[in-house]
Amino acid sequence: MTHVLELRGITKRFPGVLANDNISITLREGKILALLGENGAGKSTLMNVLYGLYQPDEGQILVRGKEVQIHGPNDAIAQGIGMVHQHFMLVPVMTVTENVMLGVEPTKHGVFLDQEKVAKRIREISDEYGLEVDPDAYVGDLPVGIQQRVEIIKVLYRHADILILDEPTAVLTPQEVEGLFKIIHTLINAGKSIIFITHKLKEVLAVADDISVLRLGKMVGSADPKQATTESLAALMVGREVALTVEKEAAKAGEAVLVVKDLFVRDEREHLTVQGVSFEVRESETLGIAGVQGNGQTELVYALTGLLQAEAGEIHLTGESIKQATPRRILERGVAHIPEDRQRHGLILSFPIYDNMMLCTYYKEPFAKGVSLQQKAIFENAERLTEQYDVRTPNIYVHAGTLSGGNQQKVIVAREFSRPIKLLIASQPTRGLDVGSIEYIHSQIVKKRDEGAGVLLVSSELDEILALSDRIAVMYKGQIMAILDAKDATKEQLGLLMAGIHPTAEIRN
Amino acid sequence: MSNLTVPAPSAEKKESKIGAIWRAISVPVLAVVTGLIVGAIVILVSGENPISAYGALFTGSFGSPAAYVEGFSIWFSSGQTGALVRAFYPLTESLVIATPYIFAGLAVAVGFRCGLFNIGAEGQFFIGALCSAFVGYSLRGLPMIVHLPLAILAGALGGALWGAIPGYLKAKFGAHEVVNTIMMNWIAFRLSDWLLKGPMKASGFRPVTPNIAASAELPRFFPDPIRFNLGFFLALLAAYLLYWFLFKTTLGFEIRSVGANPDAAKYAGMNIIRNFVLVMVISGALAGLAGAAQVLGVDHWVGQGFSAGYGFDAIALALLGHSHPAGVVLAALLFGFLRGGATNMQSIARIPIDIISIIQGMVIIFIAAPAIIRGLYRLRGAKDDDEAVLTRGWGK
Numbered sequence: 001m002t003h004v005l006e007l008r009g010i011t012k013r014f015p016g017v018l019a020n021d022n023i024s025i026t027l028r029e030g031k032i033l034a035l036l037g038e039n040g041a042g043k044s045t046l047m048n049v050l051y052g053l054y055q056p057d058e059g060q061i062l063v064r065g066k067e068v069q070i071h072g073p074n075d076a077i078a079q080g081i082g083m084v085h086q087h088f089m090l091v092p093v094m095t096v097t098e099n100v101m102l103g104v105e106p107t108k109h110g111v112f113l114d115q116e117k118v119a120k121r122i123r124e125i126s127d128e129y130g131l132e133v134d135p136d137a138y139v140g141d142l143p144v145g146i147q148q149r150v151e152i153i154k155v156l157y158r159h160a161d162i163l164i165l166d167e168p169t170a171v172l173t174p175q176e177v178e179g180l181f182k183i184i185h186t187l188i189n190a191g192k193s194i195i196f197i198t199h200k201l202k203e204v205l206a207v208a209d210d211i212s213v214l215r216l217g218k219m220v221g222s223a224d225p226k227q228a229t230t231e232s233l234a235a236l237m238v239g240r241e242v243a244l245t246v247e248k249e250a251a252k253a254g255e256a257v258l259v260v261k262d263l264f265v266r267d268e269r270e271h272l273t274v275q276g277v278s279f280e281v282r283e284s285e286t287l288g289i290a291g292v293q294g295n296g297q298t299e300l301v302y303a304l305t306g307l308l309q310a311e312a313g314e315i316h317l318t319g320e321s322i323k324q325a326t327p328r329r330i331l332e333r334g335v336a337h338i339p340e341d342r343q344r345h346g347l348i349l350s351f352p353i354y355d356n357m358m359l360c361t362y363y364k365e366p367f368a369k370g371v372s373l374q375q376k377a378i379f380e381n382a383e384r385l386t387e388q389y390d391v392r393t394p395n396i397y398v399h400a401g402t403l404s405g406g407n408q409q410k411v412i413v414a415r416e417f418s419r420p421i422k423l424l425i426a427s428q429p430t431r432g433l434d435v436g437s438i439e440y441i442h443s444q445i446v447k448k449r450d451e452g453a454g455v456l457l458v459s460s461e462l463d464e465i466l467a468l469s470d471r472i473a474v475m476y477k478g479q480i481m482a483i484l485d486a487k488d489a490t491k492e493q494l495g496l497l498m499a500g501i502h503p504t505a506e507i508r509n
Numbered sequence: 510m511s512n513l514t515v516p517a518p519s520a521e522k523k524e525s526k527i528g529a530i531w532r533a534i535s536v537p538v539l540a541v542v543t544g545l546i547v548g549a550i551v552i553l554v555s556g557e558n559p560i561s562a563y564g565a566l567f568t569g570s571f572g573s574p575a576a577y578v579e580g581f582s583i584w585f586s587s588g589q590t591g592a593l594v595r596a597f598y599p600l601t602e603s604l605v606i607a608t609p610y611i612f613a614g615l616a617v618a619v620g621f622r623c624g625l626f627n628i629g630a631e632g633q634f635f636i637g638a639l640c641s642a643f644v645g646y647s648l649r650g651l652p653m654i655v656h657l658p659l660a661i662l663a664g665a666l667g668g669a670l671w672g673a674i675p676g677y678l679k680a681k682f683g684a685h686e687v688v689n690t691i692m693m694n695w696i697a698f699r700l701s702d703w704l705l706k707g708p709m710k711a712s713g714f715r716p717v718t719p720n721i722a723a724s725a726e727l728p729r730f731f732p733d734p735i736r737f738n739l740g741f742f743l744a745l746l747a748a749y750l751l752y753w754f755l756f757k758t759t760l761g762f763e764i765r766s767v768g769a770n771p772d773a774a775k776y777a778g779m780n781i782i783r784n785f786v787l788v789m790v791i792s793g794a795l796a797g798l799a800g801a802a803q804v805l806g807v808d809h810w811v812g813q814g815f816s817a818g819y820g821f822d823a824i825a826l827a828l829l830g831h832s833h834p835a836g837v838v839l840a841a842l843l844f845g846f847l848r849g850g851a852t853n854m855q856s857i858a859r860i861p862i863d864i865i866s867i868i869q870g871m872v873i874i875f876i877a878a879p880a881i882i883r884g885l886y887r888l889r890g891a892k893d894d895d896e897a898v899l900t901r902g903w904g905k
Contacts, residue, residue, distance in 0.1 A: 307775060328778025337776070345776040348769045359766070359777045363759045371758040 003065065004029040004193045005050075005081075005162055010059035012045055019045040020056070021217045027162065027210075032184065032194045034208035034225075036201075036237055038434030040404050042217040043197050047164055051083050052076045063162075082160025084151045086167040092140030097122060099139055100154050118157075125156050129186045144293075145176035152183065163187065164195045169203055170432060173292040174462065174495060181207055199237070199434055201230040213237055238436050248446045251470040254283035257423045257454035258304070263313035265296070265303040272311065273299045275478035281423065286445070286455040288469030288486070292498050293460045296478035298340055301427045301458055305337045306330045307345075318422060331360055334422035336448075338412055338429045340458070342405075346412040349401030353393060354382035356400045357415050381418075389414035390440065406437030413444055424448050427458040442468060462491055462498075476500045537829050537836070539882050540875035541843060548868040552860055562858040569853020570846035572599040594732055599849060601737035605807060607845025609634070611744035612799030613819045614826030614837040615751050616668075616792045620686075621832040622755060623788040624768035629675060629690025630796040631820025632697030633668035637797025638804045639701055640667030642811045643709065645721025645804065656724040661743075661801050668797015669790045671697060676789025680782040686789070694820075705813055717812035727806035740806035745838065747795065752834040764788055796820060825873045844869065 005027040012020040020042050027033045037043045048054045050061065052070035060067050063079045070076050076083070090099050097119045106114045119135040126133045131149045139147060148168065155163055165184075169177045184194060184207060198204060204211055204225065211223040213236045221236050235241050258281040265274035274296040281287045291297055302308035304315060306327035315323045317333050331337075339345035347356050358367045358378055366377035382396040391410045393403055400408060409429070416424070426445060430438040445468060449455045459465050465472055472489050474481045474497035481497040496502075549559035573596075580593030613630050620627035627633075641664035648656060675689035702716075711719035727738040755761035766774040767784045775781055799819055804811055822844060829843075830836030851865040875882050882888065 305776075326778065326780075327776060331778050339776060344770075344772045346773065348766055348773050350769050351766070355762070359773065362762050362777075368759045371760055373757050373759060373762060375757075 002029045003027065004063070005195075006062040006065075007046070007050065008060045008062065010046060010049055010056045010061075012049055012054055012056050018217050020049065022059075023214070023217075023219045024059075025212045025219070027193050027195055029193055030188055030191055031209040032188060032196055032207055034204040034211045035195055035197045035214065036199065036204055036211055036233060037214035038199055038237055038436065039406060039432070040216075040434075041214040041237075043214055044166070045217075046214070047083065047166060047195070047197065050076065050081065050164070077158050077160065079162075080160050081162045081164065082155030082158060083164040084148065084155060084166065084168060086170060088147050088151055090139045090147060090150060092138070094139060095135065096133055096137055096139060096142075096150050096153070097135040099150060100135075100157050104158065121157060122153055125153050129156070129183060129190065131183060143176075145172055145179060148172070148176075148180065149183070152187075161191065162193050162195070164197070166197045167199075168196070169198065169200060173460070173498070175499065177203070201233045201237075201435075204233065205230065215239055234435050238434075246442045246446055246467045248468070249450070251285045251449070253285035253470065254452070256280045256282050257318055258456065259314070259316040260304070261314040261316075263300070263303060263315065264311040265299045265308055266311050267299050267308070273478050274303065274310075276313070277475075277478070277480050279473055279480060279483060281454040281456050283422075283454055284449055284452050285470045286449050286457055286468050287483075288465040288472045289456065289458045289475055290462060290465045290472055290494055290498060291460065291475035295475045297427070297458045297460075297475055300475070301337075301340065301425055301456075304330075304425060304456070305335065334420060336416035336419070336421040336424045336453075338409075338416055338424070338426040340427035340431075342408055342412055347400045347408055350399055353386065353391070353396045353398060353400055353403075353411060354378050356411055357382040357385050357396075357418075359415060361419060385414040385418055386411075389417075389444075406433045409433060409437060409441060413441055417444065417448060421448070421453050424453050424455045425458075426455065428460065429457070430459075430461070430464060462494055465494070466491070474498055533831055533833070534836070535886075535888055536879045536882050537831065537840070537876060539886055539888075540829070540872050540879075543875055543882065543885065544868045544872035547871045548864055551867055552864060557858065557860055562854055562860045562864075565854040565857040565860075566847070566850040568850070569599055569857075570603045570850030572596055590732070594735055597731070598735055599853065601731070601735045603845045603849030604741050604842075605736050605738070605845075606848045607841045608740045608744050608806065609799040609803045609819045610822065610826060610841035610844050611741075611748060611838055612795050612802060613823035614830060614841050615748055615834060616795035616799065617823045617827035618830060618832040618834065618837050619751060619755070619764070619788055619795065620792045621827055622768045623764045623784055624771065625676075625679075625785060625788055625792070626687050627672065627675075627690055627789065627792045627796075628687055628824065629672065629693045629697075629820070630792070630799075630823045631816060631818070632690070632694035633671040633793045633796035634800040634803075634816050634820045635697045635701050636671045636800070637664035637668035638800030638811050638815060639704060639709065639718075640664050640797070641725075641801035641804045642718045642721060645725035646719040646810075648725075649722055651722075651724055653724040656722065657727065657805070660721070660725040660805055661798070664797045664801025664804070665794040666797070668800065669794035672789040672791075672793020672796070673786065676786040676793075679789075680786050686785075701811075701815075702813065705811065709811075711810070715812065718810050720810050721805065725805055726809060727802065729806075736807055738806040740802035743798075743802065744841075747798065748834040748838045751795075755834070760787070796823070799823075822869075825869065825876070828876045829872065 003026045007023065007025050010020050010023045023046055025033065035043050045054065049056045052072040052075050061070060068079055070079065097115050100122055101118045106117055108114045122133065122135040125131065131153060133146060133149050133153060139150060168180060172180060187194065196208060205228065208225045211225055211228065212219060213221050213223065213233065215237060223233060223236065260280065261278050263274055263277045264272060267273045277300060279287065289297055299308060303310040306325055310323050314321065317330065317335065320333065322330050322333065343349060348359065358381055361367060367374055379396065386393060386396055389410050391414065392407050400411060403411065424445065429445065430441055445455060457465065457468055466486065466489065469486045471483055472486050472494065473483045474494060476498060477500065481500065481502065552559040552562050576596035580596035583589055583592045613634060616630045617627055641660045644660040644663040671693055675686050675693055678684040678689050679686050705716040705718065709718045711717055727740045729736060729738045731737060755765060763774065763779045764784055766777065766779060767781050771781055826837055826840045826844060829840035847865050847868065851862045854860050855862050
């Protein structure tokens with residue numbers, strides 16, 4: 001058996017951190033190696049070493065049995081290694097062809113760009129691997145799933161036969177994930193080898209031939225996907241047994257906390273993205289809003305929290321209309337909001353943790369007396385909350401931006417849960433987080449529900465919706481397709497609704 | 510936890526604080542050092558001796574040690590203060606130059622803290638100076654305790670009004686403050702031209718205002734020619750008050766939040782528009798005070814070309830001082846000493862005054878592109894710190 005790629009004893013130190021500690025992995029030709037690990041386990045560092053962005057302090061890189069030195073992406077590409085980044089490196093206002101040729105522009109007569117040649121090659125690649133990408137389309141017009149394929153084409157155009165896919169499913173819908181898996185298999189059948197970086201356990205079991213697990217910069221084990229289970233992988237990855245299902249009792253729903261009637265919302269670009277949505281959230285109940293990203297969920301939450309003014313319709317919070325209310329008014333009525341984009345709305349990254357812990361209540365006792373901020377109370381609050389919510393940080397004085405994603409989210413959860421709340425609006429609360437943090441945040445959300453708060457959970461992760469919700473509303477193109485009881489809902493049924501198809505209509509036809 | 514663990518975290522905090530201060534000042538300090546080195550190279554290339562040039566710069570800005578010794582010995586032996594006053598003159602003159610720099614630097618810094626780029630400090634400076642001068646010369650017979658505060662207040666209000674207009678335009682119509690403050694500068698320049706040739710012109714040939722009444726002058730502490738006056742201490746007081754306001758009050762917390770992340774500020778229930786207007790008013794008032802301090806403390810009248818570009822240098826001061834009041838004070842002192850010593854350097858070492866502009870320009874380039882300094886001195890980057898200071902809003 002040939003090893004197309006081998007990393008031997010890679011060690012990479014950063015000041016104060018051992019990011020990679022003597023890590024060895026091997027990639028077999030024509031196989032898929034899944035690199036599994038939580039955020040901060042060292043996956044990205046290892047891949048950046050392989051891609052030449054970092055130089056390892058120790059260790060060797062062998063490509064097809066020969067030791068190579070990789071000093072930068074160009075060296076990596078020359079060795080046939082290509083990387084598809086989690087955050088796409090595409091220029092939206094350019095066409096697919098222009099994006100693909102960026103950096104390796106072929107010319108006619110030395111000065112004129114030869115776009116036709118590139119477009120032809122893209123069509124060939126696209127046909128060969130079933131990618132179905134139009135070279136003349138503008139990247140900005142393409143859905144995320146297709147943009148990812150453009151990234152894959154970029155890599156294939158540069159003749160890579162070892163592909164590194166960094167968290168490729170993080171931004172995709174369930175349908176797009178299936179499409180990606182098909183493409184991956186086509187690539188494998190064509191003789192390519194793939195390293196698949198992820199922290200999603202089910203995907204690993206679905207596609208991988210080999211699994212290597214990293215934890216805290218160390219290689220903690222390998223697993224055979226035929227024998228491994230999600231539980232065994234999670235335990236390996238986190239270092240302890242993890243509850244993958246959330247324990248919760250049946251809801252004892254009470255009075256309606258939030259009533260939304262015929263709501264219409266325009267987004268910042270004046271598109272009517274929420275079109276006549278009605279629902280209610282009751283005390284001690286979780287209403288999950290499922291749907292593919294970009295079907296109006298974001299604007300719905302903005303309207304409910306005062307970040308956007310609703311165009312028409314009614315929003316009542318414990319009996320009072322909040323349609324015209326400011327974010328502060330809504331907040332003071334007992335609404336906690338875990339925002340979808342934690343770095344944009346939820347935190348001020350350049351501020352210390354203690355300031356972020358009182359971001360919404362800085363003007364109130366005990367944090368302020370008159371206009372004067374009370375430093376002692378602010379510090380005490382932050383010390384108490386970091387302890388209580390298990391925020392892993394050297395101290396409360398460091399910038400929020402220095403924390404990992406999971407710990408940043410814990411800061412937000414701690415802050416939002418630290419005041420009495422009647423309604424919790426949680427938007428994509430665990431996106432991009434590791435298993436340990438997800439488990440923790442889920443348990444906190446269930447706890448708030450059990451304490452009597454109404455919970456509105458917006459998530460594009462079906463597993464999360466199913467695990468936490470008592471009722472499930474599915475949004476599609478700005479409207480609610482159906483509201484189901486969570487006990488009766490199945491994944492298939494929800495998947496169809498998310499794609500805009502009524503399962504019953506399907507049967508009638 | 511037991512009490513035994515208490516000292517450890519506090520020690521850790523202290524250390525991280527020293528680390529944080531070094532991270533904050535390393536780039537500005539090294540930028541100044543590098544600027545001086547580049548200046549020395551330029552002097553060398555133009556065929557002069559940089560050591561004697563910088564020596565002249567130093568004695569020009571701080572005074573010469575020999576003169577101090579002589580001044581003190583004459584004072585001790587004969588009680589005559591003339592030589593001593595002359596010895597102290599360069600140092601006090603540098604502080605006099607630094608005074609409007611402090612006010613104006615604070616004006617731009619408070620804008621940066623809220624993510625606003627107030628390029629209009631120059632115009633606000635002019636309007637503040639004219640308002641102070643008007644109150645200073647038009648009211649007669651008032652006691653100083655009434656007249657001086659009134660004249661200072663007039664300067665602050667004039668500048669505040671000039672800042673409030675672009676602030677309001679931004680809040681109401683989303684007009685970018687950079688464009689509007691530049692426009693307001695030109696209005697201020699032409700308005701002052703007209704006022705100085707017309708309504709505010711003193712009798713006589715030159716287009717200048719009348720001298721202000723003695724009761725509106727900022728008191729001086731030493732005999733002539735030392736112009737050092739109360740304005741310098743007012744500037745330090747303004748810096749302290751601004752520090753307290755920005756870092757110890759809820760209003761300052763809002764301003765900093767809006768500047769660091771307007772989306773999060775909105776999420777937290779802050780009124781962004783109101784903060785924009787408030788900050789432009791404060792910024793304008795500080796720039797107006799710079800003008801007031803110059804008129805009431807130093808010149809006692811306003812003429813054409815009254816400002817030596819204080820409002821524009823203020824942008825550099827705010828950047829150099831990391832938009833922190835203490836940093837701005839240090840930066841303003843640096844500029845004061847450079848400008849104060851420049852004349853001496855020109856007369857003694859025959860180095861043109863423009864070399865100071867070159868040094869200042871280099872310092873500003875190094876501040877604006879910290880990667881140069883970090884690369885030169887192999888410093889590790891501190892991304893967050895940079896992001897916290899610089900303005901946003903371009904292209905929004």
